[in-house]
Amino acid sequence: MNIVSVPLAVLRLQYKIVRFPLQLIEDQFMSRLGTEAPARVMYERTLGVLDGAVGSVLGDQEVEQRGAALTKRSDALLRAAELDAEASRKEAEADAELEAERQRANEQQVEAQEAKQREVEQARKREEERKRTAAQEAEQRKQAAAKQADEQAAQRKQAAEAAARNEREKIKASEEKAASPAKEQLQEAADKQSEAADKRARADRVEDLAESEAANRKNEKAAGN
Secondary structure (H helix, E strand, O other): OOOOHHHHHHHHHHHHHHHHHHHHHHHHOHHHOOOOOHHHHHHHHHHHHHHHHHHHHHOOHHHHHHHHHHHHHHHHHHHHHHHHHHHHHHHHHHHHHHHHHHHHHHHHHHHHHHHHHHHHHHHHHHHHHHHHHHHHHHHHHHHHHHHHHHHHHHHHHHHHHHHHHHHHHHHHHHHHHHHHHHHHHHHHHHHHHHHHHHHHHHHHHHHHHHHHHHHHHHHHHHHHO
16 A cells, blocks of 8 residues: 555545535535525535545545536536526516516607697697687678778768758759749739739728718708708
8 A cells, every 4th residue: 555545545534524514414404405596506516616626636536526527517507597597687677678668658658649639739729719810800800891881881971961962952042043033923913912902992092082072062961951
């Protein structure tokens, strides 16, 4: 036996003694966890690294290979866990982005609806304002037309009244002109009638005087007899 192999054999035995409680923990506690549980994977990787290092130092290929296999398996599980975590993270980010996109789409839809509603409301207000303006303009035109019609009617009335006055004046002048000879004739006839009346009155007075004189002479004659 090589003198060096004796201490190594002792060390291997001592490592087995030290390794036993670690393996007991693995068998009793860690095995209850899932094969991909982070705590179990990290524990097994620690054992694998330890086995690999000790096996390499002690020249124990079995322990070294066991440690390498355990480390490789743990690394694979850790890598898979990292990939799963990365995938979960990316999926969560994608979900968050999708939700954010949905939220933005909903907000844009709401904004579009509100903008459309505002546009409809503004269009309605513009239409109402246009109708009010049109109604005011129509009323103003109506009032202006009525005022113009009243002014024209008043002008026509004044013109008609002036024409009527002019016509009445012409008719009056014509009547006065036509009646002037008749008035002269009437006056002449009246003068003749008055003169005739005066003559009749004088004749009556003369006749009365003659009768009175005749009566006086008769009375005197009768008195003389």
